[in-house]
Amino acid sequence: MPRSPQENEALFDRRAATYDEDVRRPTGVLVGYEVSLYQAAAMILLAAGSEVLDVGIGTGAFARPLAADAARVSGVDVSAEMLARCRADHPSFALGMGSFLQIPHADRHFDALVSSFAFHEVPPAERPRACAESARVIRRGGRIWLLDIVFASSASLAEASEELHEQWDPDEIYPLVGEMDAALRTAGFSQLRWQQTAPYHWAVTGRRVT
């Protein structure tokens, strides 16, 4: 059963103090965390002066390398404690509470939306709405880059749950490439390009065309 938004907020508030340490020694589905961040960040091409939003920014690991090109990096998260950590390390970021389902910014405000390891926190039934909410805040022609724990098929997901065995969290319901691809296209993204970055991680980029 997926966690409720309140359970997610409480979980990441508790994890915030040790999060950066923990992901330096990733286990289970997070194995390859740093390589994935590096590879996904290498896919990102920002025009100088872009307005960028990181959804589920956490402590700011994915947004950090984007700050050199962006005019401004904004970030939203459901956890006040993760945001406090991010604010301490990245005082120039414009941070606030928000989620994939409620992004507190105007329509078409951003040139690019990025996110790492946060989309899977959205309950499956709400994922199409999360894609639509993401599209809402990106200008026409703007881009999305998502990196997450995603599986190519139900069979590869089932294999991973066996491989990882006791490290597999039955409360997490990870997206499949095909489902996410369809939801992003329905929300108005096209030119979708997928790249596997680690055994359990995929990154996708797309352009908002409508």
Ligand SMILES: C[S@@+](CC[C@H](N)C(=O)[O-])C[C@H]1O[C@@H](n2cnc3c(N)ncnc32)[C@H](O)[C@@H]1O
């Ligand atoms: C595994 S952490 C990833 C943090 C960071 N992006 C990174 O790559 O290190 C997941 C983050 O997503 C946030 N989160 C949980 N549910 C969310 C939702 N529905 N929308 C946006 N962010 C969410 C959590 O508070 C947490 O900061």
